[in-house]
Amino acid sequence: MQYISTRDTGATPASFTDILLGGLAPDGGLYLPVEYPQLTDATLTHWRQVLNTEGYHALAAEVLQLFVDDIPAEDLKAITARAYSYPKFASEDIVPVTELEPGLLIGHLSEGPTAAFKDMAMQLLGELFEYELARRGEHLTIVGATSGDTGSSAEYAMRGRAGIKVFMLTPAGRMTPFQQAQMFGLDDENIVNIALDGVFDDCQDVVKAISADAAFKSEHRIGAVNSINWARLMAQVVYYVSSWIRATETNDQKVSFCVPTGNFGDICAGHIARQMGLPIDRLIVATNENDVLDEFFRTGDYRVRSSSDTYETSSPSMDISRASNFERFVFDLLGRDAERTADLFGIKVRQGGFSLRDDPAFADAADRYGFASGKSIHADRVATIREVNEKLGVLLDPHTADGVKVARSLAPEIDTPIICLETALPVKFAETIAEATGSEPEIPARFEGIMEAERHVLDLPNDAEAVKALIRERA
Numbered sequence: 001m002q003y004i005s006t007r008d009t010g011a012t013p014a015s016f017t018d019i020l021l022g023g024l025a026p027d028g029g030l031y032l033p034v035e036y037p038q039l040t041d042a043t044l045t046h047w048r049q050v051l052n053t054e055g056y057h058a059l060a061a062e063v064l065q066l067f068v069d070d071i072p073a074e075d076l077k078a079i080t081a082r083a084y085s086y087p088k089f090a091s092e093d094i095v096p097v098t099e100l101e102p103g104l105l106i107g108h109l110s111e112g113p114t115a116a117f118k119d120m121a122m123q124l125l126g127e128l129f130e131y132e133l134a135r136r137g138e139h140l141t142i143v144g145a146t147s148g149d150t151g152s153s154a155e156y157a158m159r160g161r162a163g164i165k166v167f168m169l170t171p172a173g174r175m176t177p178f179q180q181a182q183m184f185g186l187d188d189e190n191i192v193n194i195a196l197d198g199v200f201d202d203c204q205d206v207v208k209a210i211s212a213d214a215a216f217k218s219e220h221r222i223g224a225v226n227s228i229n230w231a232r233l234m235a236q237v238v239y240y241v242s243s244w245i246r247a248t249e250t251n252d253q254k255v256s257f258c259v260p261t262g263n264f265g266d267i268c269a270g271h272i273a274r275q276m277g278l279p280i281d282r283l284i285v286a287t288n289e290n291d292v293l294d295e296f297f298r299t300g301d302y303r304v305r306s307s308s309d310t311y312e313t314s315s316p317s318m319d320i321s322r323a324s325n326f327e328r329f330v331f332d333l334l335g336r337d338a339e340r341t342a343d344l345f346g347i348k349v350r351q352g353g354f355s356l357r358d359d360p361a362f363a364d365a366a367d368r369y370g371f372a373s374g375k376s377i378h379a380d381r382v383a384t385i386r387e388v389n390e391k392l393g394v395l396l397d398p399h400t401a402d403g404v405k406v407a408r409s410l411a412p413e414i415d416t417p418i419i420c421l422e423t424a425l426p427v428k429f430a431e432t433i434a435e436a437t438g439s440e441p442e443i444p445a446r447f448e449g450i451m452e453a454e455r456h457v458l459d460l461p462n463d464a465e466a467v468k469a470l471i472r473e474r475a
C-alpha cells in the first residue's frame with residue numbers, strides 16, 4: 001500500500017514506514033492510502049473467526065496487513081501481540097462491547113494503561129516506532145504538548161523503549177489530579193515531564209518554536225506523536241471492526257457508531273472502516289460546547305475558532321477550535337480533489353474557515369458517507385451521568401456521556417443498533433462525576449496507589465530556549 005497527501009501536488013507516493021515516523025506531508029497535507037482496501041464477505045467471515053478464536057491482537061494483524069506491505073507479516077503479528085495484551089489492557093477482550101440499554105451499546109476503549117481511548121493507538125505506535133527505529137539504526141526525540149490524555153498515553157506507550165526519548169510539556173497545575181498523578185508518577189530514564197508556567201496554548205507554541213528551528217530539529221531528531229499520524233488512525237480502524245463483530249451475528253447486520261469527537265481522529269477511523277466496506281450504517285459525531293464539527297454537519301459551514309473562543313468544558317479532551325484530522329474526510333468528500341483540499345485547509349482555514357453549504361458534495365456527507373451529528377453541553381453531560389448511574393447502575397465519564405446523550409437524541413431516526421464509543425474512565429474526571437452523582441468515582445484496582453506515588457516533573461518558564469537547553473542537556 002502506498003500513501004499520498006491530501007494536498008498532493010504530484011509527489012511520489014510514500015510507503016508505510018516512510019510516513020510512520022513523520023508528521024505532515026512535505027506539502028502540508030495529511031497522508032492517506034492511495035485507495036482503501038475493500039473487504040469481501042469472505043474476509044469479514046474470516047475476521048469474525050479470527051477475533052473469536054485468536055483474539056483482538058490477531059484481528060489487528062489481519063487489518064494492518066492491508067495497509068502495511070513493508071513490514072513482514074510475522075513481525076506485524078508479533079508487534080500487535082505485544083501492543084494488545086492482557087493484563088496490560090484490563091480486559092482480555094481488549095475492547096469489550098456491552099449493552100447499556102436496548103439498541104444502545106458501549107464499545108469500551110479505555111481498558112488500556114492510562115484509561116483513555118488514545119491507548120488504543122499509542123500502544124501500537126510505541127511498538128512500531130521501536131521496531132522501525134531499530135531496523136534503521138536511528139533514534140527519535142519526541143517533544144509534545146498535552147492538556148491531559150495524549151501526554152500520559154504517549155508516555156506509557158514510549159516508556160523504557162530503546163531509541164526513544166520523550167519531553168512532554170504540560171500547563172502547570174491545569175490537568176486533573178489523576179492525570180497529573182499518572183504522568184508525573186512515571187520514573188523512566190527516557191521520559192521527561194515538564195510543567196510549563198503557562199496554559200496549554202503556550203505549551204503548543206513552545207513545541208512549534210522548537211520544530212521551527214530546523215537546525216535544532218535535525219540535530220536532535222525531533223519528532224511528534226500527534227493525532228494526525230496515519231498509524232494512529234490505522235490502529236483505530238481495528239476496534240470498529242471488532243466492535244461490529246461483537247455486536248452482530250451475521251455479515252448482513254449493520255451497526256451505527258456514535259463518537260465523542262475533538263480532533264476528528266477517532267471518528268475518521270470509522271469513516272475509513274466504512275469506506276472499506278465494513279457494514280456501518282451511520283457515523284454520529286458528538287461534540288461538546290465546542291461545536292465546530294456539529295455546525296459543519298448541520299450547515300456545511302466550517303468556522304474554526306480562535307483559542308480565545310474555545311470554551312474550557314467539563315469534557316476537556318474535546319475542547320478544540322479546529323479539527324486536525326477533518327481534512328482527511330473533506331478530501332474524500334470532495335472526490336479526493338487535492339487542489340481544492342489544499343485551498344480549503346492551506347488557505348481558507350487560516351482565514352477563518354469555509355462553507356460547503358451550496359456544494360453538491362455537502363449532501364453526500366449524510367447520504368453517501370453516513371454522517372450525522374449532535375451536541376451536548378455541561379447540563380446534558382451531568383444529567384446523563386446522573387441518570388445512567390441511578391437507573392442503569394453504570395458510571396460514564398463526561399466524554400462518553402456526551403456521546404450517549406447525542407446517540408439517544410438521534411436514535412429515533414436510526415434503524416440500526418448504535419455503539420457509543422467510550423473514550424475514558426470516570427476516574428480521570430472526578431470533579432464532574434462528583435457534581436453529577438454526589439460522590440467521587442472509585443479508583444479501579446489497577447490504579448491503586450497512583451495518587452500517593454512520588455512525582456517526577458521539572459518546572460520551567462514559558463520559554464522555548466529553556467526547553468531546548470533541557471533537551472540538549474538530557475539528550
Ligand SMILES: *Cc1c(COP(=O)(O)O)cnc(C)c1O
Pocket residue numbers: 116117118149150227260261262263264265266267317318399423424
Ligand atoms: C482525545 C479524546 C477524545 C477526542 O478524540 P478525537 O480523536 O480527537 O476526536 C474524546 N475523549 C477523550 C477522553 C479523549 O482523550
